[in-house]
Amino acid sequence: MKLPTRRTGAGSSGRRQARAAWLFMLPTLAVLGVFVVWPMLQALYLSFTDYQVFAPARWIGLENYQKLVSDPAFANALVNTLYYAAVTTPVSVALALGLALMLNRRMPLRGFIRTAVFVPVVISLAVVAIAWSFLLDPNIGLLSHWLSKIGIVSEQGWLRDPSLAMPAVMIVGVWKNVGFYMVMYLAGLQSIPTALYEAARVDGAGAWMQFRRITWPLLANQTMLIVVLAAIATLQAFDQIFVMTHGGPFFRTETLVMMTYRVGFKEFQFGYAAAVSWALVLLIFVLSMLQVAYFRKRAVTY
DSSP states (O other), X not given: OOOOOXXXXXXXXXXXXXXXXXXXXXXXXXXXIIIIIHHHHHHHHHTTEEOOSSSOOEEOTTHHHHHHHHOHHHHHHHHHHHHHHHHHXXXXXXXXXXXXXXXXXXXXXXXXXXXXXXXXXXXXXXXXXXXXXXXXXXXXXXXXXXXXXXXXXXXXXXXXXXXXXXXXXXXXXXHHHHHHHHHXXXXXXXXXXXXXXXXXXXXXOOXXXXXXXXXXXXXXXXXXXXXXXXXXXXXXXXHHHHHHTTTOSTTTTOOHHHHHHIIIIISXXXXXXXXXXHHHHHHHHHHHHHHHHHHHHHHHHO
């Protein structure tokens, strides 16, 4: 009687592919480990210490986190961060979707408009912030001059006015990132089969019904990804705020990242700055999980 032989070819081939995959990923994993994971763990350790550069780190446990709870500067930075994210994220996503829907159709100068909307994405945010600072300058700013013609005037200037500084920073953030989200929506729109729209038109569905029943549900994955990316980007806003307002006037535009910079690199309280940064990490994680859960539930509903 001949015993059946074991088939080891498929298993060994799978193991070889797995080893090859790990070898290809190894350089990237090494870079992430050295420049992302290790600094995060170091910052986590520092958040439990009183480290001020000029003296050895002293372990103080949860004192930095207890200080966060009663620190009005942290409360102000947290409110500013959430305010910036709550306004900039939905505005950016809505504008990106509207532009994608418009530019997905045949229209004159479509390629030029797509390029013009996307160009700010590839420009350095610091350069963009400097340009906008000149545009909003009350003395020489072209945009300030145009706004004054329609009655929108600020004698102090947008960036020095406590009530207008944050909206000005928000405008720059939206203008800078909306092109990136638009391209992602365009990719999603072009993956939807045209046969679905043709069948809907045959059944008498109008533009709004097609969008509600076909476009929006089939863009659920893109929307989830875009909203998560936009929220993370807005919660980490730093460049344009640092260049345009330095967190002022009167700390009206100081976000958690700006507070981390101020406390760590100006006041040299690196332990407390690390605690602020980890509070931001936890905030990003919680909001990201909530968004993922919401969109998963919405996808199941559809």
